[in-house]
Amino acid sequence: MPEQARPLAVFDIDGVVADVRHRLHHLESKPKDWDAFFAGAADDPAIPAGIALAAEYGRDHDLVWYTGRPQRLRRTTIAWLRHHGLRAAVLHMRPARDFRPAPRYKAELIAGLAQRAEIAVVVDDDAAVVEALTAAGYPARLVDFLPRDEALVEAQDRDGGT
Ligand SMILES: [Mg+2]
Numbered sequence: 376m377p378e379q380a381r382p383l384a385v386f387d388i389d390g391v392v393a394d395v396r397h398r399l400h401h402l403e404s405k406p407k408d409w410d411a412f413f414a415g416a417a418d419d420p421a422i423p424a425g426i427a428l429a430a431e432y433g434r435d436h437d438l439v440w441y442t443g444r445p446q447r448l449r450r451t452t453i454a455w456l457r458h459h460g461l462r463a464a465v466l467h468m469r470p471a472r473d474f475r476p477a478p479r480y481k482a483e484l485i486a487g488l489a490q491r492a493e494i495a496v497v498v499d500d501d502a503a504v505v506e507a508l509t510a511a512g513y514p515a516r517l518v519d520f521l522p523r524d525e526a527l528v529e530a531q532d533r534d535g536g537t
Pocket residue numbers: 387388389390391499500501537
């Protein structure tokens with residue numbers, strides 16, 4: 376029996392289960408204050424609809440987390456997920472000095488995962504990511520639990536930071 380017997384449900388974090396709005400103002404300054412933006416991650420409120428969706432998929436899928444958050448937030452992110460009752464066994468984070476735009480970073484990551492396991496769904500709040508994944512043939516699901524804030528759209532689409 377292979378270890379990865381169940382199909383994967385891949386979940387984004389920011390804007391799906393974590394509400395980042397309280398720290399977006401750090402990206403509205405010039406220059407953008409990425410350190411302060413990421414430092415606030417431990418205090419993100421949960422998005423109840425996203426937490427419920429992840430828990431639902433987690434019943435018959437292996438949950439895999441992927442995020443554009445940098446590696447230095449690994450411990451903070453795992454503690455946050457566990458605090459909200461979510462399994463955090465597999466967490467893919469953006470490598471240091473990786474400035475690929477989010478759609479490219481995430482599509483390449485999913486392509487790698489798909490070589491080892493069946494991808495049942497990828498859940499993301501970034502329309503450009505979902506579009507790239509769908510175009511590549513993966514089952515991607517767009518969620519819009521939070522209103523799209525200009526600072527977040529810019530962070531994701533142009534800076535490749537989240
Ligand atoms: Mg997101």
